[in-house]
Amino acid sequence: xxxxxxxxxxxxxxxxxxxxxxxxxxxxxxxxxxxxxxxxxxxxxxxxxxxxxxxxxxxxxxxxxxxxxxxxxxxxxxxxxxxxxxxxxxxxxxxxxxxxxxxxxxxxxxxxxxxxxxxxxxxxxxxxxxxxxxxxxxxxxxxxxxxxxxxxxxxxxxxxxxxxxxxxxxxxxxxxxxxxxxxxxxxxxxxxxxxxxxxxxxxxxxxxxxxxxxxxxxxxxxxxxxxxxxxxxxxxxxxxxxxxxxxxxxxxxxxxxxxxxxxxxxxxxxxxxxxxxxxxxxxxxxxxxxxxxxxxxxxxxxxxxxxxxxxxxxxxxxxxxxxxxxxxxxxxxxxxxxxxxxxxxxxxxxxxxxxxxxxxxxxxxxxxxxxxxxxxxxxxxxxxxxxxxxxxxxxxxxxxxxxxxxxxxxxxxxxxxxxxxxxxxxxxxxxxxxxxxxxxxxxxxxxxxxxxxxxxxxxxxxxxxxxxxxxxxxxxxxxxxxxxxxxxxxxxxxxxxxxxxxxxxxxxxxxxxxxxxxxxxxxxxxxxxxxxxxxxxxxxxxxxxxxxxxxxxxxxxxxxxxxxxxxxxxxxxxxxxxxx
Amino acid sequence: xxxxxxxxxxxxxxxxxxxxxxxxxxxxxxxxxxxxxxxxxxxxxxxxxxxxxxxxxxxxxxxxxxxxxxxxxxxxxxxxxxxxxxxxxxxxxxxxxxxxxxxxxxxxxxxxxxxxxxxxxxxxxxxxxxxxxxxxxxxxxxxxxxxxxxxxxxxxxxxxxxxxxxxxxxxxxxxxxxxxxxxxxxxxxxxxxxxxxxxxxxxxxxxxxxxxxxxxxxxxxxxxxxxxxxxxxxxxxxxxxxxxxxxxxxxxxxxxxxxxxxxxxxxxxxxxxxxxxxxxx
Numbered sequence: 001x002x003x004x005x006x007x008x009x010x011x012x013x014x015x016x017x018x019x020x021x022x023x024x025x026x027x028x029x030x031x032x033x034x035x036x037x038x039x040x041x042x043x044x045x046x047x048x049x050x051x052x053x054x055x056x057x058x059x060x061x062x063x064x065x066x067x068x069x070x071x072x073x074x075x076x077x078x079x080x081x082x083x084x085x086x087x088x089x090x091x092x093x094x095x096x097x098x099x100x101x102x103x104x105x106x107x108x109x110x111x112x113x114x115x116x117x118x119x120x121x122x123x124x125x126x127x128x129x130x131x132x133x134x135x136x137x138x139x140x141x142x143x144x145x146x147x148x149x150x151x152x153x154x155x156x157x158x159x160x161x162x163x164x165x166x167x168x169x170x171x172x173x174x175x176x177x178x179x180x181x182x183x184x185x186x187x188x189x190x191x192x193x194x195x196x197x198x199x200x201x202x203x204x205x206x207x208x209x210x211x212x213x214x215x216x217x218x219x220x221x222x223x224x225x226x227x228x229x230x231x232x233x234x235x236x237x238x239x240x241x242x243x244x245x246x247x248x249x250x251x252x253x254x255x256x257x258x259x260x261x262x263x264x265x266x267x268x269x270x271x272x273x274x275x276x277x278x279x280x281x282x283x284x285x286x287x288x289x290x291x292x293x294x295x296x297x298x299x300x301x302x303x304x305x306x307x308x309x310x311x312x313x314x315x316x317x318x319x320x321x322x323x324x325x326x327x328x329x330x331x332x333x334x335x336x337x338x339x340x341x342x343x344x345x346x347x348x349x350x351x352x353x354x355x356x357x358x359x360x361x362x363x364x365x366x367x368x369x370x371x372x373x374x375x376x377x378x379x380x381x382x383x384x385x386x387x388x389x390x391x392x393x394x395x396x397x398x399x400x401x402x403x404x405x406x407x408x409x410x411x412x413x414x415x416x417x418x419x420x421x422x423x424x425x426x427x428x429x430x431x432x433x434x435x436x437x438x439x440x441x442x443x444x445x446x447x448x449x450x451x452x453x454x455x456x457x458x459x460x461x462x463x464x465x466x467x468x469x470x471x472x473x474x475x476x477x478x479x480x481x482x483x484x485x486x487x488x489x490x491x492x493x494x495x496x497x498x499x500x501x502x503x504x505x506x507x508x509x510x511x512x513x514x515x516x517x518x519x520x521x522x523x524x525x526x527x528x529x530x531x532x533x534x535x536x537x538x539x540x541x542x543x544x545x546x547x548x549x550x551x552x553x554x555x556x557x558x559x560x561x562x563x564x565x566x567x568x569x570x571x572x573x574x575x576x577x578x579x580x
Numbered sequence: 581x582x583x584x585x586x587x588x589x590x591x592x593x594x595x596x597x598x599x600x601x602x603x604x605x606x607x608x609x610x611x612x613x614x615x616x617x618x619x620x621x622x623x624x625x626x627x628x629x630x631x632x633x634x635x636x637x638x639x640x641x642x643x644x645x646x647x648x649x650x651x652x653x654x655x656x657x658x659x660x661x662x663x664x665x666x667x668x669x670x671x672x673x674x675x676x677x678x679x680x681x682x683x684x685x686x687x688x689x690x691x692x693x694x695x696x697x698x699x700x701x702x703x704x705x706x707x708x709x710x711x712x713x714x715x716x717x718x719x720x721x722x723x724x725x726x727x728x729x730x731x732x733x734x735x736x737x738x739x740x741x742x743x744x745x746x747x748x749x750x751x752x753x754x755x756x757x758x759x760x761x762x763x764x765x766x767x768x769x770x771x772x773x774x775x776x777x778x779x780x781x782x783x784x785x786x787x788x789x790x791x792x793x794x795x796x797x798x799x800x801x802x803x804x805x806x807x808x809x810x811x812x813x814x815x816x817x818x819x820x821x822x823x824x825x826x827x828x829x830x831x832x833x834x835x836x837x838x839x840x841x842x843x844x845x846x847x848x849x850x851x852x853x854x855x856x857x858x859x860x861x
Contacts, residue, residue, distance in 0.1 A: 374770075
């Protein structure tokens with residue numbers, strides 16, 4: 001008998017169907033990927049497997065977990081089932097950990113509540129478990145509180161707490177979505193290594209992860225199973241059109257054209273920019289340090305780095321949202337004031353921003369029409385209201401929305417539609433530069449691809465320059481002419497796409513490239529070549545800030561900060577760039 | 581449908597709001613129409629009918645007081661005053677409190693600090709002392725009591741709106757508006773104010789009973805409405821003095837005061853549920 005049998009499972013919320021007649025199995029020790037876009041019902045199905053759905057859900061069908069029918073089980077039986085038979089790792093580890101209890105306290109509770117170990121044995125087993133998930137200094141961490149840990153360490157703690165009672169099934173719901181790509185690779189590697197005979201049900205929207213880490217996969221669309229099979233055969237010949245759409249939408253680092261450099265005059269020139277914030281009691285936080293980059297007309301420059309690398313601070317300083325501590329920003333040769341208020345209206349019109357959270361960047365109390373038209377009130381004062389209306393309709397059409405959207409409010413839009421509205425709002429005043437701050441990070445693969453297409457079309461039509469922030473190199477590969485890689489507020493590499501993606505000069509760039517999972521079971525990718533995580537920016541390492549994580553570090557890297565220099569047309573800051 | 585309109589739909593479907601609102605409207609209608617149709621007026625004394633218990637003879641529905649004045653008319657007059665206090669307090673709190681809080685929160689920095697310290701200073705003034713000071717400085721006046729209550733009531737609202745605005749200011753849609761050069765006034769009115777409306781409405785319905793109580797309290801102390809004008813608080817004060825012989829003088833205005841307060845409190849609680857974003861599905 002299978003470890004987990006889901007038979008004809010349906011989940012309803014009133015008239016809304018979340019999961020529709022889903023059936024699949026997970027065998028002992030197997031790893032299965034549950035894949036689908038957001039809203040496809042994959043998390044709902046997973047919660048049902050542990051009896052964690054809210055009371056408002058109506059569940060029909062059968063879920064047999066180690067011989068117990070979860071759907072009809074009472075609370076006592078479910079308690080026993082969770083942790084000892086099956087355990088779950090959630091997307092956001094900070095929300096899943098109790099902030100008032102030490103790491104050790106949370107883990108030993110599991111052992112004691114399920115009478116797996118006595119009080120004395122429990123502590124030993126917890127420390128042992130923390131060591132197994134690769135946490136440094138487990139004895140100290142035992143007494144630490146969750147907020148003192150980094151995101152990656154917290155997720156390791158979650159995995160430890162899920163596995164400590166030695167369950168037969170581990171359900172991981174988007175376990176790496178909130179993490180940086182290099183940490184994601186570490187966590188996935190850990191999940192592979194540590195499981196032994198524990199079966200893994202990995203819920204994800206990222207096909208790259210499934211390709212590298214799951215033996216079988218189940219594809220959901222709108223709550224229905226559309227395809228199931230061995231990962232390799234699904235990737236090589238998807239039977240269902242939706243599966244193929246998902247596979248095609250996954251960004252590929254290993255194939256596809258890269259854009260060649262453009263020749264144009266420089267539109268936006270950031271020179272020696274330094275951004276620092278006052279941290280009361282801690283001194284100054286230097287988010288960006290003497291960094292220079294210029295964007296040419298019609299060019300897309302991608303800015304890539306892990307969270308905390310200062311990429312958002314850099315563009316926000318360029319836009320005048322945060323002041324520059326040193327350096328300058330010039331637009332078409334004119335040096336700009338440091339605050340957005342001090343800049344002339346024409347400059348502000350020409351520098352537009354698209355945010356990461358598409359819904360949060362739209363006023364919930366305004367209709368789409370009013371949101372897009374608002375810019376015209378500032379930058380097109382001569383227009384009559386009909387002219388404004390026509391322009392809004394034309395602009396929305398360009399981003400792929402018809403006029404039925406005019407009267408909608410932001411919460412009536414999907415993430416992708418909301419991001420189109422945000423782009424329409426930015427582009428309606430025909431800016432010269434568009435800054436996209438993680439503009440596609442919150443979107444599903446296929447929607448992400450459409451948004452990127454909207455941006456490149458706008459670029460080819462009007463010669464728009466784009467500064468595109470991303471934490472993932474795979475996303476920017478198809479759209480960027482040049483890529484700037486940042487680490488702890490400094491430039492590590494600035495290169496044209498052709499050189500960067502074929503031969504990265506900096507070990508950090510290289511590690512970022514290798515960490516990206518490739519949506520192809522036959523291709524290599526998703527390697528955790530970097531140990532550890534980004535150090536605290538309040539207390540940066542000596543010399544080259546990257547040296548504690550760098551596999552190529554030598555003595556000079558620990559003492560001397562590498563200067564930014566040119567090497568074969570590539571700007572790089574590394575002592576050992578020649579050898580890499 | 582916008583969040584506001586969604587909330588409005590839930591307001592209409594809410595039974596608590598419908599019942600409490602209905603009672604309030606009924607009370608207000610009676611308070612306005614009653615004195616017009618009654619054969620008595622609030623000043624007329626009838627020494628042959630002193631401390632007359634409620635009865636239909638002579639149409640003294642709520643009885644008469646120790647000067648023989650008809651309490652039905654006087655009580656309804658008191659309700660009118662109470663409702664006017666509620667309206668004035670809420671208007672001041674709404675217009676001045678919301679704008680003050682929104683400007684302080686959005687402007688931030690030194691402007692915010694100065695504006696909020698001013699609020700703190702007003703808070704620090706002992707309220708009763710403040711009222712007595714007003715009474716001494718100016719002629720005793722019907723409107724002085726409104727000024728006093730209004731002057732205190734907007735403080736809480738300003739603080740609440742400022743807090744909301746501080747978090748809204750960091751929201752991306754406000755940054756987007758700032759970035760492109762949307763004017764300060766337009767940001768306040770189009771982006772900040774509509775997004776604090778839920779909190780404001782809820783808080784407003786909860787400050788109204790507070791204002792009514794303060795007025796009653798002041799009148800009870802003899803600092804509020806002056807004879808021959810009256811309010812529910814003043815009536816309760818008079819009723820307490822006659823409690824042993826003429827209990828209706830105390831019970832009727834006290835019950836009406838309690839009814840009005842309860843209705844406002846119920847509406848406030850129900851609105852808080854309606855505007856709670858976690859329930860907005």
